[in-house]
Amino acid sequence: MNARLTSHRPCRLVFAAAFLALLVGPRAASGQTLDPQPSPDAAAPDTCEGCHASDRDVRVSFPDGSSLPAFVDPTSFAHSVHAERFTCEDCHRDTGAWPHAPLPFATAADYRKDAEEMCRRCHAEHGELAADGIHARAKALGNPTAPGCTDCHGAHDVAAPGKSRLAVAALCGQCHTKQAEAFGKSVHARALTEGNPDVPACTDCHGAHAIADTRAAGYHAASYTVCARCHGDAKMMAKYELSENILTTYLDDFHGSSNHLYTQVGYLPERPVATCGDCHGFHDVQSIRDTQGQGAAAVRERAEAMCRNCHEGAPEGFSGAWLAHEVPSIEAAPLVWGITWGYRFLIPLMILGLVLHILLHLWRLPVKGV
Amino acid sequence: MRSPEIIRLPNGQVMVKRFSLPRRFEHILAIVTFVALIVTGFPQKFDTSNFGHWVLGLFGGLDNARYVHRAFGVVFCLHAITHLMVAILGALRGTMRMSLLPVTQDLRDAWQNLRYYMGYREHGPKLPKFDYRQKFEYIGLVLGGLVMVASGLVLMYPMLLAQFLPASLIPAAQVAHSNEAMLAFLVLVIWHIYGAVLSPEVFPIDRSIITGYVSAEELEEHHAQEYDRLFPHGHGPHHGHAAAPAVVAQTPPVAQQVASRAE
Incomplete structure (x- = not known):
């Protein structure tokens, strides 16, 4: 059985889901509930979607007892920028076919940290920039709430860049509430909501990756x-x-x-x-x-x-x-204007006079003899 | 009026005292403060210059350079006050000739000298101890110095000024300080350095401000009026005769130094 998801176009995905439903159906009917870690002797699912796109409660658990949701909404993936380009295993390389080998992470946080490596395999440049940013530094210093790639871009529903800047601002505001509130009162925010293309949102001033x-x-x-x-x-x-x-x-x-x-x-x-x-x-x-x-x-x-x-x-x-x-002008700052213009005349005139005097002296010297 | 000290060097050269020790010290002080103020001030005026940034870096940044600038500004300020006090007291007591103050003769001298330069006269005018060129520079230095002191104090204590006078004087002081500095710098490097160093008449350097003495020959050539005053007609010191009435016969120790430097 080929565990690789061979069909990933939205229409095929629907087809695959329907096909899966046929396979999974009898199992569900027989009273078996989908265990987060189904026992190896359970009927093996054909595709990733078999489990991860059909059961909203499927989770990955880690040795320390923490877990992460492992459900992928098929429609949100279908609308993501990656949908037409990649399969599950392009990112989740080490997962392997069913039954999955245990993941080499002790905690959910470790997994999440490593998950950014998936993004960096392709987006190396932005990964580098982000590594210089304040969020990466905060994370390195042990702040668990500091955002990584997926917190802003989404994971399976990753959107194409060039998202509306208003949406970006809203995203930053989820954590930076005080700043977002202050920004909301600004002339920039007002124009931004009116669709002005020139006023800055958060990332225009702070940058997006190397913040x-x-x-x-x-x-x-x-x-x-x-x-x-x-x-x-x-x-x-x-x-x-x-x-x-x-x-x-x-x-x-x-x-x-x-x-x-x-x-x-x-x-x-x-x-x-x-x-x-x-x-x-x-x-x-x-x-x-x-x-x-x-x-x-x-x-x-x-x-x-x-x-x-x-x-x-x-x-x-x-x-x-x-x-x-x-x-400075005669109306706006007459004193500054007057002094500036006074020197604009005085300096060149005085220097011109002195230089002429020197030149005349030099011109006369040979006549007189030094 | 007191006559200046006149000495004869072992080689027979007659030297006339031109600058007293305090004046020579003032000149050195002026050089040091001027250089320090230019070096720390111009990088602030020309704040886009890479060279200026490098200079500020040598001081350890803008704040340090500003401290140095202000310290030398205070020195300059005290110097200016002392100088003016000495001059005013000297004038009141009658112990100073005020030979650097412009008089109407200077206008006539300037006119005649320019006519001589342009070939309308055979000889230049007989110039006093300090000629009109030197007086122009001195008066310019004093007036410019007062502008720098006044505007510098405003920039140093802007809030103090604003208590008594309109605060619009503060940006005015900024442009005045900046422009006056430029003017002073240009006059110095063009006019003073020519007059005291580069002019073929004094090249490689006019030593009188260093040694305090000028030779009778130089005095006769460049400040003939002063020469005539010290050596009335027929009593010139350099025709093998002993001395004009004021010449001091013995050679004081300072003249030894003068002599060794002069050779």
């Missing part, structure tokens, strides 16, 4: 680069009538310049210096259009509260030091 630890040293200082991917893109900003100068004005500012240098030089700041999220929120990013409606005084007051988060005891009016992402 960085946001508490890691240097993450905060460099986090402006994440926002800059879109907010430093003039074309995309023009599309939404947002300022094209958000990144450049930030980098011209003391805070932005500092964080840029911390990131580039590779030494960490002794005290964190404000980055995008410190004022705008990290997950609950609000739209500038919402705050504009509140009036200048309210915005100023809010900004001042932001300043005091780091500059303890900042006096009233301290937020006047912040140019609010405005490019």
Whole structure:
């Protein structure tokens, strides 16, 4: 008997299931219940589906007493991206034909850990990336709830990538509830639910596989680069009538310049210096259009509260030091504008004058004789 | 008005004192602070420069470089205050000639010197102890230094400033500090290094700020007005005659050093 599942197209699967029903039927009728580990002398099933697609209670048990469900919903597998390409044994290589040899795992957790190797056989690149991610590190440190491949992608119902990003966000939110709640209030989430293709969901900022630890040293200082991917893109900003100068004005500012240098030089700041999220929120990013409606005084007051988060005891009016992402102009920041332009004239004129004086001196010297 | 010390070296060369010991010390202090401030400040100004990143790395990162910058900023600030106090007190007591302060003669000197450079005059004007080029640099240094001190203090204590003055002065101080530094740096490397090092008239280097003395010949050539003041007509020191009235006959120990360096 060929234990290999030779037919795996959905229509054939249905056929196979019907065929199996014929085989299994008499056994069920004879009063035998399907044991999770049927005794070897029980009638051998022809195919995997014989047991795993027909009995919702079939489980794999491990020496320590833990067990895992071993039921595979045939329709969910049929809709998976693997359905048309692979058979059961392509992944479950060591299982062998019936009767199964005992699995070399002491616990269900061990099995699950090893199960990711199945994915890595083909998806080596993503496996590598995930191994660098925070989830893999958490798992290595013994966090049993840290997700692996199948927790996000599904196992038998593995979906094609390019799932709606809203669905991805919902997936992350299953564990990261606080962040998901905050993100839900953001301008990004609002646009995401409206089907906007440009706003970020979780994975656009955090990555999907090599997810960085946001508490890691240097993450905060460099986090402006994440926002800059879109907010430093003039074309995309023009599309939404947002300022094209958000990144450049930030980098011209003391805070932005500092964080840029911390990131580039590779030494960490002794005290964190404000980055995008410190004022705008990290997950609950609000739209500038919402705050504009509140009036200048309210915005100023809010900004001042932001300043005091780091500059303890900042006096009233301290937020006047912040140019609010405005490019200095005669209207927006006349003092900065005036000084900048003053030096733009003064420096070249003075240097030109001095160089001319030097050249004249050199020109005259041979006449005079040194 | 006191006359400067004048000495004769063993080789017969007559040297006129140009810079007192405190002034020479100030010059060394200015070199050290200037270099330290440029090295720690410019990588912050040119924050996209890879070379700047490398320099900041040598200091162990931005925070360390900023500590060094602020420490030397404080030194510069104290130096500027002391210098101005000494100058003001010296002027009030009448013990200083204020030979570095611009006077209307300097405008005339500049005009005549440029005409001479362009060939409209046979000779340049007779220049005082510090000519208009040197005064320009000195006044520029003092005024620029005040801009740097004021804007630097604002950047060091922004919250203190905001208690008394509009906070919009803080970003203004940032651009002023950055631009004034650029101007000072360019004037220094172009004007001062030419005048004191590269100019064929002083090359390989003008030693007067190091030794404190200038030779009577150099004085006569470049600062003829001062020379005439010290050596009135007919009493020039280098025609084999003993000395002008002010020449000190004996050779003090410092002049030995001068002599050995001068040879």
